[in-house]
Amino acid sequence: xxxxxxxxxxxxxxxxxxxxxxxxxxxxxxxxxxxxxxxxxxxxxxxxxxxxxxxxxxxxxxxxxxxxxxxxxxxxxxxxxxxxxxxxxxxxxxxxxxxxxxxxxxxxxxxxxxxxxxxxxxxxxxxxxxxxxxxxxxxxxxxxxxxxxxxxxxxxxxxxxxxxxx
Numbered sequence: 001x002x003x004x005x006x007x008x009x010x011x012x013x014x015x016x017x018x019x020x021x022x023x024x025x026x027x028x029x030x031x032x033x034x035x036x037x038x039x040x041x042x043x044x045x046x047x048x049x050x051x052x053x054x055x056x057x058x059x060x061x062x063x064x065x066x067x068x069x070x071x072x073x074x075x076x077x078x079x080x081x082x083x084x085x086x087x088x089x090x091x092x093x094x095x096x097x098x099x100x101x102x103x104x105x106x107x108x109x110x111x112x113x114x115x116x117x118x119x120x121x122x123x124x125x126x127x128x129x130x131x132x133x134x135x136x137x138x139x140x141x142x143x144x145x146x147x148x149x150x151x152x153x154x155x156x157x158x159x160x161x162x163x164x165x166x
Contacts, residue, residue, distance in 0.1 A: 023136050024083035026129045030148075031074040031086055032095035033125055037118050038067040040101055044111040052162075056108055059162060063115070063155050070148050077141055097121065109163055116159035122152045 045060035078085040086092055098118045106114070126149040133141035 020081045020083060020136055020138065023129065023132045023138055023141055024078045024081060024085075026125070026132050027074055027078045027141070028086055029095050029097065030122065030125045030129055031071060031078070032092045033098045033118075033122050034067055034071050034074065035086075035092045036096040036098040036100065037115075037122060038064055038071070040098070040118065041067060041115060043101065044106065044115065047106070048108050048111060050108045052108060056112070056162065059158065060111075060115075063158070066151055066155070070151065073144065074148075077144065081138065081141070097125070112159045112163040116156045116163070119152045119156040119159065123149055123156070126152065 041060050041064040045057060045064060048056045048060065050056075075085040086095065098121055101114060126145050130142055130145045130149070133139075133145065
């Protein structure tokens with residue numbers, strides 16, 4: 001008889017599983033928010049218009065690529081701790097806290113402001129991961145989340161500066 005699916009996916013670790021479950025839940029929430037923010041950023045990249053089109057179009061494409069780049073690292077961190085990660089768009093939607101934007105038209109200024117706020121919300125999510133990881137003595141997660149936080153803070157800063165009126 002084959003092992004149960006959970007047993008087949010178990011990854012050995014010396015960390016306590018109940019604390020790691022909390023870290024994994026927080027990581028999966030952050031992962032869902034990264035996917036939601038990635039898609040929103042690409043949506044705005046595709047639909048931005050106006051006098052600063054080229055600058056905003058390129059900025060949003062760069063930011064989307066950076067956000068997408070974090071997703072694999074988050075998911076792999078969840079797996080390295082013996083937990084399971086998101087499996088589908090539906091799973092993402094059940095875990096995300098960043099709201100989608102399905103409007104037919106969003107002004108460039110509103111796009112930048114919304115993405116700035118969403119990146120700051122992601123920073124809060126990463127800080128929660130950090131706190132839980134430190135409580136679980138999960139040094140690897142605690143260390144790597146600092147880079148993700150810095151990247152999200154930088155994106156928020158760029159969006160803020162790009163949206164300032166001269």
